[in-house]
Structures are given as C-alpha cells and as structure tokens.
Amino acid sequence: MTVKVHPQPAMPLLADPPPWNERPPPAAPECVGQSVLGNAINLYGARPANLLVIGGVHGDESEGIFLAHLLLSAGCPVLPCLNPDGALLRQRWNRHNVDLNRNLPTADWKPHALNPRYPPGAAPGSEPETEALLAALRRVRPSTVLSLHSYTESFVEIERAQEELSTALNEAVAEYTRAAGIERRSTVGYATPGALGAYGRDNGLLILTYELQRGRSHGELQGLLGPFLRLLERLEAERFAA
Numbered sequence: 001m002t003v004k005v006h007p008q009p010a011m012p013l014l015a016d017p018p019p020w021n022e023r024p025p026p027a028a029p030e031c032v033g034q035s036v037l038g039n040a041i042n043l044y045g046a047r048p049a050n051l052l053v054i055g056g057v058h059g060d061e062s063e064g065i066f067l068a069h070l071l072l073s074a075g076c077p078v079l080p081c082l083n084p085d086g087a088l089l090r091q092r093w094n095r096h097n098v099d100l101n102r103n104l105p106t107a108d109w110k111p112h113a114l115n116p117r118y119p120p121g122a123a124p125g126s127e128p129e130t131e132a133l134l135a136a137l138r139r140v141r142p143s144t145v146l147s148l149h150s151y152t153e154s155f156v157e158i159e160r161a162q163e164e165l166s167t168a169l170n171e172a173v174a175e176y177t178r179a180a181g182i183e184r185r186s187t188v189g190y191a192t193p194g195a196l197g198a199y200g201r202d203n204g205l206l207i208l209t210y211e212l213q214r215g216r217s218h219g220e221l222q223g224l225l226g227p228f229l230r231l232l233e234r235l236e237a238e239r240f241a242a
C-alpha cells in the first residue's frame, strides 16, 4: 500500500480520522473506551490479529500519534491515540496527570512515582484510558504490540533477549533497524513498573516500544514508511509465543 504524507500536518490530532490523511480508513472504528474528559478512544481495523499498533500513550509525543494515524488503512488493528486528553493538552499524562505507561495492572506496579515525571495513578489500572487499552487487547488478542512513542533519540526497545524471539521476528526487527539507522535495545536504562513492557512480560505478549526521533518533521517519516509497513507485515505474519 502507499500512504501520502503531508510535510507538516495541521493540528489538531484529535480530528479522527484527521483531515490530512487523504486515505480514509476502510471502516468506522470501534470505540473501546473514553478518556477522563470523555473523548473517544478508537480502535481501527478491529479484529483478532497477531499485531496491535498503538500510539499516543503519551499525549505530547505527536510523532507516534501522527505515524499511527497514517496506518489506519494499513490493515492491522490500530489504536492511534490512547491519550486524547493529553494530546489536546499537549502533555505526557492523562487529565488526572497520570503516566498511562505506569498505570497498567502489572506484578511490579508501585504506588509511588520513582520519578515525578512518571506518576503511576491511585491504583493499577485506575485510569479509563488504561481500561480502554485492556479492552483493545481483549478485542484483538494480539501476541505482539507495537507502541509508538518519541524521545530525544530513536530506537526500538524489546525487553526480551534475542533467543526469546524466533529467527523470523529477530530478522524482521533487524531489517527495520538497519533501514532506519537505529538500535534495538533491551532496556531504556531505568525501572518502568506498571509499563506496557512489564504487562507484556506478565502476560506472554511481545512488546516493541518504538521511540521515534522527537522534533523531526512529520514529513521525514515518509522515507521510513516502506520499511515500517514491511515490519508490520512481518510482525503480523507470525504469532509470538512466550
């Protein structure tokens, strides 16, 4: 498939689908939940599948939200913006100022933030956006989840050793990281209790966290789309087994 990328799409990101995506999604999304402020959290291409793509866990990481919106017609299930309130407010957290990537019901969830930047919420799974993510996981029943973020440097993080993945999955990741000129890492370098990676370890899911380069123009994603769509195809082709 081909998707057209606009050099600098206009905000708001919350028009769903956004006006700058000229290839409309083939079907209406399923609403899997609502944010604190009542914004719909939509799942496109909802069906049982090996791969689920999510964007916008952190509302201020527009690069991932943008890329996820480009994939609405790619065929795989996509939840383009988990944190629409944060996207509206241009903040990392949801409207309760909770870091949704510390709020998942995991064995390692901690009630106190290890760092003021990462408030975990009142209880594991306390936030409506977390409920929406869990609803999407129940709907799609993926074995692999690719979560799109952005950071000061770009890399793909997989908290699993190479030996835990099949040759085909390792090759798919290696092919993409080579094409994008980025590293595969096994950790972000600090503990992330209540994060999707921990949820994946608890539940036998393979989690890929893709940190896009923050601040790059959205148009620069154009060159990565071919390899990226190929990565999605290959992740979808195989069911990861823990």
Ligand SMILES: [Zn+2]
Binding pocket: 057, 058, 061, 149, 150
């Ligand atoms: Zn993030």
